[in-house]
Amino acid sequence: MNTLQQVLIIARLAVEENIRKKILYILLFFSFLLIAFSASFTSFNLGAQLPIMKDISLSGISLFGIIFTLSIFLNVIPNEIEHKTIYPIVTQPITRGIYILGKYIGMMLLVAANLIILGAELMIVLFIYGDGWNWMVPQAIVLNILQCGILGAIMLLFSLITSYPLALSTTIFLFIVGGISSPYVKYLSGKLPETLINGIVILKLILPKFDCFNIKDAIVHSHNLLPGYFLWCLIYGLAYIAVIIILAAFTFDRKDL
Amino acid sequence: MALAIETEQLSKIYSSERKKIYALENLNLQIEEGNVFGFIGPNGAGKTTAIKLFMGLISPTSGKVSIMGKEAGSPESKKEVGYLSEIAYYYTFMEAETLLRYYASLKLIPRNEIKDRIDINLKLVGLDDRKKQKLKSFSKGMLQRFGIALSLIGNPKLLILDEPTSGLDPIGRKEVKDIIKRLKNKGITIFLSSHHLSEVETVCDTIGVINKGKMVCIKKLADLLNYDKKVYTLLFTNKNQKINSILTQKGFKIREEKDGFLRLTTAQENLSEVFKMIAEAEETITDLFPGYSDLEETFFNLIMPEKANSENLSTKIEKVTI
Ligand SMILES: Nc1ncnc2c1ncn2[C@@H]1O[C@H](COP(=O)(O)OP(=O)(O)OP(=O)(O)O)[C@@H](O)[C@H]1O
Ligand SMILES: [Mg+2]
Numbered sequence A: 001m002n003t004l005q006q007v008l009i010i011a012r013l014a015v016e017e018n019i020r021k022k023i024l025y026i027l028l029f030f031s032f033l034l035i036a037f038s039a040s041f042t043s044f045n046l047g048a049q050l051p052i053m054k055d056i057s058l059s060g061i062s063l064f065g066i067i068f069t070l071s072i073f074l075n076v077i078p079n080e081i082e083h084k085t086i087y088p089i090v091t092q093p094i095t096r097g098i099y100i101l102g103k104y105i106g107m108m109l110l111v112a113a114n115l116i117i118l119g120a121e122l123m124i125v126l127f128i129y130g131d132g133w134n135w136m137v138p139q140a141i142v143l144n145i146l147q148c149g150i151l152g153a154i155m156l157l158f159s160l161i162t163s164y165p166l167a168l169s170t171t172i173f174l175f176i177v178g179g180i181s182s183p184y185v186k187y188l189s190g191k192l193p194e195t196l197i198n199g200i201v202i203l204k205l206i207l208p209k210f211d212c213f214n215i216k217d218a219i220v221h222s223h224n225l226l227p228g229y230f231l232w233c234l235i236y237g238l239a240y241i242a243v244i245i246i247l248a249a250f251t252f253d254r255k256d257l
Numbered sequence B: 001m002a003l004a005i006e007t008e009q010l011s012k013i014y015s016s017e018r019k020k021i022y023a024l025e026n027l028n029l030q031i032e033e034g035n036v037f038g039f040i041g042p043n044g045a046g047k048t049t050a051i052k053l054f055m056g057l058i059s060p061t062s063g064k065v066s067i068m069g070k071e072a073g074s075p076e077s078k079k080e081v082g083y084l085s086e087i088a089y090y091y092t093f094m095e096a097e098t099l100l101r102y103y104a105s106l107k108l109i110p111r112n113e114i115k116d117r118i119d120i121n122l123k124l125v126g127l128d129d130r131k132k133q134k135l136k137s138f139s140k141g142m143l144q145r146f147g148i149a150l151s152l153i154g155n156p157k158l159l160i161l162d163e164p165t166s167g168l169d170p171i172g173r174k175e176v177k178d179i180i181k182r183l184k185n186k187g188i189t190i191f192l193s194s195h196h197l198s199e200v201e202t203v204c205d206t207i208g209v210i211n212k213g214k215m216v217c218i219k220k221l222a223d224l225l226n227y228d229k230k231v232y233t234l235l236f237t238n239k240n241q242k243i244n245s246i247l248t249q250k251g252f253k254i255r256e257e258k259d260g261f262l263r264l265t266t267a268q269e270n271l272s273e274v275f276k277m278i279a280e281a282e283e284t285i286t287d288l289f290p291g292y293s294d295l296e297e298t299f300f301n302l303i304m305p306e307k308a309n310s311e312n313l314s315t316k317i318e319k320v321t322i
Helices: A002-018 A020-037 A046-082 A094-127 A136-161 A162-178 A184-186 A194-206 A214-221 A230-251 B047-055 B075-079 B096-106 B111-124 B141-153 B170-185 B222-232 B243-248 B267-281 B295-303
Strands: B003-017 B019-032 B036-040 B063-067 B081-086 B158-162 B189-194 B207-211 B215-220 B230-236 B255-256 B262-267 B285-290
Touching: A002 A046, A002 A094, A020 A046, A020 A094, A046 A094, A046 A136, A046 A214, A046 B295, A094 A136, A094 A230, A094 B267, A136 A214, A136 A230, A136 B096, A136 B243, A162 A194, A162 B047, B003 B047, B003 B189, B003 B285, B019 B047, B019 B189, B019 B215, B019 B285, B036 B047, B047 B063, B047 B081, B047 B158, B047 B189, B063 B075, B081 B141, B096 B111, B096 B141, B141 B158, B141 B170, B158 B230, B170 B189, B215 B222, B243 B255, B243 B267, B262 B267
Parallel strands: B036 B189, B036 B207, B081 B158, B158 B189
Antiparallel strands: B003 B019, B003 B063, B207 B215, B230 B262, B230 B285, B255 B262
């Protein structure tokens, strides 16, 4: 109970700390515009309009989430260590794990809030353009949040281990490899050296399957998801996040501040 | 009596760029509850390193440390400790009161008590009229006061203060000393570090001197003061500018006073020799009194005689004439 209270306080502090970052508003502003005017990217052919709007908007939302997540998770803890504003916090009766979890939750709340805003906008825009209330969009947003959650957790873990240019490039690399779908690996296998393909296949075994959080194609083509797919992704994503955050907490536990 | 701070062969080695820095070596400390301990040493001596180990901010390379009988750095130990860092490291975008409220909630202080505690402690450090002000508009001394208020917010049994008077003006320093005295009377254990003995001599029961990572000595203040009886300090003129080198050649340490007078502290048996030399140089003794003129001098002459001239301590002795 007390632990939970402390986690939430750290989370609130993290929100207060990061909500003042300009990059948040710049990204949000452009994504908002992108969705609002997604119709103008299409021809006047009404039949083709909706799929293209969905495609552009969902890609925009996904990209926004990724960039925003990376930018806030990139150096929030290294910064706090560097400026030692962490001192008055970790000398309170909390464990390092509470600190990590609180920070993570706080920053993810910001990510989630922004993605929800964009998702709501997209639903409204689609409604206006005659798609009705598209209930696949909220699911896409939740999966997007999960994807950002995994990405952020990985970024946070690496930012505790190494310098941030390396942490950032490793995270992006892992994200790209983790996002390659299995059919695509098969497709590549003729074109790239065999050792590289084997490396990718092995890496993909432990990396999160980022591609599964992307249901854009289903939405664009108005397909339904397989039954249980959403739930499976939810559990998978949360479990993955838990593992990485626990790793991060252990890494942080013995770190000299 | 129970021990507030206990260390056993506590060591911290920093390894950086193939070089090893022995920041703290085999520190053995036992500080009883209710004690006020002054931790004195020059820059880089290892004071902050020791304090960070007490707070669990860094892990020891070897050895053990327990705080209030609990493992250093554990939430249970930190619950009973108030800590003031060497430099103010707070979120400057927040108002003093808001930030204190966050820290107080992290300390799990009951919600209905938080407001009173904040008001009491901000008043104690003289910031009660600034509580709605953002920390970025605070001066260095105000931040230091804020830090003291923060360290007290949890009604700690043990206070660990890293240079609590640094950055404060003379009035502020006196106020901090008064606060420490008041807390001491309440029975709170206090561990404070400082460069200057004179900063802490009026409040501490026990004083430990650390230099280059090693504890040089630990003494009760009362024992220290007893040394005074065996020596005399004399002040004399320096009209002919000769006496200084004559005495220095004989191995005496002379201190130049601001108004041009010279000062010398020496054992009783040397007095007649010194008198003679001063008279021969046609200088006048203007003052003579038993003991050291200040505790600072007591320390660096009696506790560490062989080190009194070493470069690390030169900050202590402002002017040593060669
Ligand atoms: N993070 C670090 N990495 C490497 N060396 C360090 C680190 N922190 C401290 N040191 C070294 O450890 C030694 C002790 O430093 P410490 O900060 O404990 O001194 P101090 O007594 O608090 O000095 P001051 O009076 O200047 O505050 C110094 O030689 C310092 O250079
Ligand atoms: Mg220090």
